[in-house]
Amino acid sequence: MLFPTxxxxxFFAVAFTxxxxxxxxxxxxxxxxxxxxxxxxxxxxxxxxxxxVAETLIAYVGGQLITNxxxxxxxxxxxxxxxxxxxxxxxxxxxYAGFFTLNVDNLAHRMGMGNIVPLLQPTLPVAIxxxxxxxxxxxxxxxxxxxxPARPIDVAVYLAFFPHxxxxxxxxxxELLPQIRQRRDxxxxxxxxATQLIMMGLFKKVxxxxxxxxxxxxxxxxxxxxxxxxxxxxAVWGYxxxxxxxxxxxxxxxxxxxxxLGIRFPLNxxxxxxxxxxxxxxxxxHITLSRWLRDYLYIPLGGNRGNNTExxxxxxxxxxxxxxxHGADWTFLIWGGLHGSGQVVGHIRxxxxxxxxxxxxxxxxWRHWIQVFLTFQFVCLAWIFFRATSxxxxxxxxxxLFSGWNTATTLITPLxxxxxxxxxxxxxxxxxxxxxxxTWFSNQHLAVQSLCVAAGLLIITTLGPAxxxxxxxxxx
Numbered sequence: 295m296l297f298p299t300x301x302x303x304x305f306f307a308v309a310f311t312x313x314x315x316x317x318x319x320x321x322x323x324x325x326x327x328x329x330x331x332x333x334x335x336x337x338x339x340x341x342x343x344x345x346x347v348a349e350t351l352i353a354y355v356g357g358q359l360i361t362n363x364x365x366x367x368x369x370x371x372x373x374x375x376x377x378x379x380x381x382x383x384x385x386x387x388x389x390y391a392g393f394f395t396l397n398v399d400n401l402a403h404r405m406g407m408g409n410i411v412p413l414l415q416p417t418l419p420v421a422i423x424x425x426x427x428x429x430x431x432x433x434x435x436x437x438x439x440x441x442x443p444a445r446p447i448d449v450a451v452y453l454a455f456f457p458h459x460x461x462x463x464x465x466x467x468x469e470l471l472p473q474i475r476q477r478r479d480x481x482x483x484x485x486x487x488a489t490q491l492i493m494m495g496l497f498k499k500v501x502x503x504x505x506x507x508x509x510x511x512x513x514x515x516x517x518x519x520x521x522x523x524x525x526x527x528x529a530v531w532g533y534x535x536x537x538x539x540x541x542x543x544x545x546x547x548x549x550x551x552x553x554x555l556g557i558r559f560p561l562n563x564x565x566x567x568x569x570x571x572x573x574x575x576x577x578x579x580h581i582t583l584s585r586w587l588r589d590y591l592y593i594p595l596g597g598n599r600g601n602n603t604e605x606x607x608x609x610x611x612x613x614x615x616x617x618x619x620h621g622a623d624w625t626f627l628i629w630g631g632l633h634g635s636g637q638v639v640g641h642i643r644x645x646x647x648x649x650x651x652x653x654x655x656x657x658x659x660w661r662h663w664i665q666v667f668l669t670f671q672f673v674c675l676a677w678i679f680f681r682a683t684s685x686x687x688x689x690x691x692x693x694x695l696f697s698g699w700n701t702a703t704t705l706i707t708p709l710x711x712x713x714x715x716x717x718x719x720x721x722x723x724x725x726x727x728x729x730x731x732x733t734w735f736s737n738q739h740l741a742v743q744s745l746c747v748a749a750g751l752l753i754i755t756t757l758g759p760a761x762x763x764x765x766x767x768x769x770x
Contacts, residue, residue, distance in 0.1 A: 295334055295337040295340075296501075296762055296764060297390065297495075297496075297544070297547045297548075297551075297764045297765075297767070298474075298496055298499060298547075298758075299336075299499050299762065302540065305330075305333075305334065306551065307401045307633065308330075309326075309327075309456075309555075310554060310555065311332040312326050312330075313327060313330075313555055313710065314328055314480055315477050315554075315641050316703075317477065317480070317556070317682060318477070320475075320477060321352065321447075323634060324447045324448070324451050324474065325426070325447070325457065327451050327456075327555075328447065328450050328451050328454060329457060331451070331454035331455055331456040332346070332454060332509060334347065334456040335420070335454065335459060335460075335461065337419075338420045339417070339419070339420075342419040342420070342581040345384065345388075345419055345422070346425060346454055347450075348384070348452065349381060349384065349425060349429045349453065350429070350446075350449055350450045350453050350454070352377055352380045352381055352429065352517070353377065353379075353381070353429040353432050353433055353449055353453065354443075354446050354449045354450075355429075356373060356374065356376070356377025356380075356433045356436075357377075357432065357436045357443040357444070357449070358435055358443055359373040359377075359441050360377075360433070360437050361372045361435050361436060361442070361445075362376055364425070365458065370437060371437070372423070372431060374436075374437040377433045378430055378433060378434070379445070379458075380424050381429050381430050381433075382426075384422075384426065384429075385422055385423065385426045387416060387420055388416050388417075388418055388419055388498065389418060389422060389423065389464065389621075389622055390618075390622045391415075391416055391700040392415040393622030393623065394622075394624065400468050408420040410760075412437055415508065418727070419727060420460060420768055420769075421459055421460045421461065421768070421770075422584050423619055423620075423770050424458070424459070424460070424461065424746070424770070425453050425454070425459065426463050427464050427465075427583075427586055428452070428453055428464055428465065428466075429453055430590070431464075431466055431586060431590060432449065432452070432453075432467045434590055435467055435468065437546045440468065441467045441468055442490075443472075444471050445616045448471055448474050448475065450770065451474050452465075452467060452470050452474060453465065453527060454473055455470070455474075455552070455557070457548040457549075457551040457555070457557070458521075458548055458552065458559060460544075460765075461489075461541070461545075461765055461767040461768060461770070462545065462548070462562060462580075462582055462583070462767070463545060463546050463549075463559050463560055463562040463581075463582040464582040464586050465559060465560065465582065465584055467543075468631050469560060470557070473556075473557050473558065474557075478555075478556030478557075479556075481555065481558055483551060483554065484736070484745070485554065485734055486732070486736035486738075486743060486761035487553065487736065488549075488550040488551070488553035488554045489735075489743070489747060490735055491546045491547070491550030491553070492547050492550035493747060493750045493751075493754075495542075495543040495545070495546030495547035495548075495550065495573075496543070496750075496751075496754050497543075497548065497750070497753070497754055498503050498539040498540070498542060498543030499540055499543035499544065499547075499548065499762070499765065500543075500754050500757075500758035500759075500762055501535075501538050501753075501754055501757045501758050502539040502543075502713065502717065503539040503540040503543060504597070504758060504759045504762070504763065505713065506533075506535055506536040506710075506713065507530045507536055507541070507763070508759070509532070509705065509707070509709075509710055510525070510528055510529050510532045510705045510710060511529050511532045511533045511536050511681070512708075513529075513705065514526055514529035514691075514705070515529060515533070515681055515682065515683070515691065518687070518690040518691045518693070518694045519694065520693075521698065521701065521704065521705065521708075522697035522698045522699070522701035522702060522703045523694055523695055523696070523697070523699045524698075524703045524706060525698075525700070525701075525703055525704060525705045525706065526548070526691060526695050526698055527695060528615070528696075528705065528706055528710065528714075529691075529705075530674050530675075530677065530678055531674055531690070531714060531716065532710070532714070533563075533674075533677050533678075533681045534670075534673065534677050534716065535713075535717045535718075536766075537677065537680075537681075537719070537766055538563075538566065538567065540765055540766045540767075541563075541580070541719065541766060541767050542562070542767070543684055544763075544765045545562040545563060549562075559583055560581070562580060562581050562582050562583055563578065563579065563580070563581065564577070564578040564581065565578060565720075565721045565722070566578035566721075566727070567673070567718065567721040568578035568666060568721045568722050569669050569670075570655070570657075570662055570666045570669055570701060571640050571665065571669060572636045572637045572640055572669060572672065572673075573637055573640055573641075574669070575669060575673060576633075576637075583616070583619075585617075587612050587616050588612075590612070591612050592608055592609070593613065594606075595608040595611060595612065596608050598641075602641070602642055602645060605621055605641055606638040606641070606642075609637050609638050609641065610631070610634040610635070610638065612628060612634070612638065613631065613634030614630040614631055614634055615631045616630050616633075617629045617630020617631065618630065619770070620680070620738075620770050621769070621770060623684075624678070624685050625679045625680065625683075625684065625685055625688060626680065628685065629676050629677075629679040629680045632672075632675070632676040632679070633676055636672055636676075657669040676693050678692060681760075
């Protein structure tokens with residue numbers, strides 16, 4: 295069930311009404327939210343609701359065993375690792391079994407060993423990476439004594455809550471569980487902010503992302519050799535803007551929907567293409583995944599402690615595993631490796647500047663803007679592997695950037711250039727401008743707000759395509 299559809303609009307209208315009617319009755323509210331969430335997930339494939347239930351049981355039971363008063367420290371650690379192993383085992387089977395067996399089979403054939411492993415290709419459940427990471431964080435936070443075990447219904451609602459279920463944000467137990475337990479007051483819901491987020495997300499996804507995909511990204515990536523170097527460059531930049539509008543658009547809608555139900559989600563995007571270093575980019579892009587990798591992988595590995603070699607190792611492991619989190623393919627591994635290598639170089643440069651006592655680059659200076667430009671180009675370079683259907687497809691794209699200068703440009707239009715400029719300008723506009731727009735909308739009469747929403751929906755339906763493609767991050 296896609297957010298920008300009539301089916302979801304009807305679903306949410308029913309869910310919204312029922313949940314607020316049951317708000318005075320916490321137990322029934324939780325059951326209703328859980329029922330709606332399972333129905334929402336079952337829309338893709340009902341059998342995978344059992345997988346979501348299984349991960350919920352593993353997280354709940356693991357949390358209970360870890361806090362058993364009779365358990366020793368060693369036992370608590372074993373229960374924690376056992377729970378994580380079960381959760382990762384499910385993720386590994388559905389997401390990586392096919393990749394592993396295919397590569398082993400290919401290697402065996404090259405060595406003349408024949409078929410030594412059966413080829414597996416399980417159907418990938420929607421959003422398994424997201425709710426698995428949330429279940430893992432719940433168990434680890436309990437082990438770290440940062441969270442107390444929750445009731446079974448609370449854990450189930452925490453993992454299945456439909457606004458975040460399919461593509462995040464990856465919400466921590468400490469952020470969502472207290473909100474699940476408390477009673478919501480409809481008089482204190484920021485409906486204006488929620489509506490603005492939903493409209494903004496719909497526009498980014500339905501209009502901008504869809505336009506960029508059909509106008510340049512999909513055609514060029516499908517057949518790189520048919521287009522010029524300029525077309526290829528614009529396709530790479532176009533994908534950077536497409537995936538941003540697609541994913542941040544989903545997040546905007548998800549945060550807005552949750553807000554309408556009385557739940558607040560953490561920020562997941564903060565103008566990532568205004569970053570002046572790769573480290574800064576990952577503070578702004580998919581923030582909830584970045585902090586998950588930081589808190590549950592990078593810091594336990596050692597973080598910034600140790601010499602440059604040890605820090606580089608920690609960065610590379612984190613980013614490569616972060617790449618593989620997105621999918622079982624060599625393209626994602628290379629994408630993660632590129633970001634890891636870039637961050638290692640950035641870390642060494644910062645360390646040398648600190649050792650020499652040199653000041654950092656001030657914001658707004660020409661050096662700062664050069665860094666922003668170079669960071670964006672590096673991110674776009676890495677996006678080639680993220681978007682490509684194979685390593686060969688990525689190499690074709692890279693090759694056209696150097697060899698396609700004798701081919702005529704066919705896809706660059708004034709509308710495409712205006713769209714690029716508009717998306718980038720929004721990245722660079724100070725946040726206070728957007729805050730002022732939110733304040734203005736919130737202070738308007740209901741009739742004015744309704745007129746603005748109606749006009750926005752008219753623009754979206756007029757400029758958007760006839761059908762809406764799934765969000766890019768649905769497949770992760």
